Amino acid sequence: MEKSVIAKYKKAGEITQEVQELAKKRLKVGANLFEFAEEIESAIMKKGAKPAFPINLSINNVAAHYSPAFNSKDTLPEDAVIKVDIGVHVDGYIADSARTLDFSGKHQNMVKAAEDALENAVAIAKKGAIIGDMGATIEDAIRGAGFRPIQNLSGHGVAEFDAHTYPTIPNIANHDPKKLEDGIAIAIEPFATDGEGLVREGSQAEIFQLEDKKPVRGREARKIIEFVEENYRNLPFAERWLQRDLKMGEFGRKVGLRELMQKRCLTAFPLLKEEAGKIVTQAETTLILHDGKVTRLL
Numbered sequence: 001m002e003k004s005v006i007a008k009y010k011k012a013g014e015i016t017q018e019v020q021e022l023a024k025k026r027l028k029v030g031a032n033l034f035e036f037a038e039e040i041e042s043a044i045m046k047k048g049a050k051p052a053f054p055i056n057l058s059i060n061n062v063a064a065h066y067s068p069a070f071n072s073k074d075t076l077p078e079d080a081v082i083k084v085d086i087g088v089h090v091d092g093y094i095a096d097s098a099r100t101l102d103f104s105g106k107h108q109n110m111v112k113a114a115e116d117a118l119e120n121a122v123a124i125a126k127k128g129a130i131i132g133d134m135g136a137t138i139e140d141a142i143r144g145a146g147f148r149p150i151q152n153l154s155g156h157g158v159a160e161f162d163a164h165t166y167p168t169i170p171n172i173a174n175h176d177p178k179k180l181e182d183g184i185a186i187a188i189e190p191f192a193t194d195g196e197g198l199v200r201e202g203s204q205a206e207i208f209q210l211e212d213k214k215p216v217r218g219r220e221a222r223k224i225i226e227f228v229e230e231n232y233r234n235l236p237f238a239e240r241w242l243q244r245d246l247k248m249g250e251f252g253r254k255v256g257l258r259e260l261m262q263k264r265c266l267t268a269f270p271l272l273k274e275e276a277g278k279i280v281t282q283a284e285t286t287l288i289l290h291d292g293k294v295t296r297l298l
């Protein structure tokens, strides 16, 4: 990994750390989540970086992929267990992180289970570490605390302008014999629950990603594709960003996104909900493996 690349990863990690602190300080019961999301994302940009994906503010039984819609009236409910998942990139080099804030005070053990699982996995992550062993470490920590890991969610590699790439870092002992290689970046993200330990997709999606650039007919679809390609490439984006940055109204957004989904130019990331409707916690950080060493970005 080149020195300049390492420096960019580190910078992304520092900014992620700062905005995670800001998010923790600013988030209050009753807060409007749309305004909060925009505040955090603009803080990232003011620091000279960009969101690597829309901020995820998934609450209670929603494990991932909730990001508020434009002008949404959604507020942070009382007793919420909220996963603040933030990705930041500097010239395409990404730090991905998540923290769980427990406004109920009743799920501290589950928050700690995910955090301890993360720490244990980080402790063994290095060049040559067996990927299945990382999953086993995570699973042991979460089950040892009396919870279940979410088995169909996993950590992942990150690469230049790529928020989800090889390798998959499982949250269970899946016995993957492959080894971590030098020169990669990985996000480790254990999820704990008092439910089934599985998530399924909901119907609502606010987050999309450009998959395949094909010729499209509609004016809105064309505008969206050009805008996303120029500004976000293959990183996930929020529908609300089309309003914010492109000044595209709701009707245009819906028409354009529908055509792009039908033509399979876009992938949607629907909400991921815990199968039994139970609480989910998450902890996440990003590591870079370089020169035989491990550097934790935050």
Ligand code: CO
Pocket (backbone or CB within 6 Å): 096, 097, 155, 187, 189, 284
């Ligand atoms: Co991640």
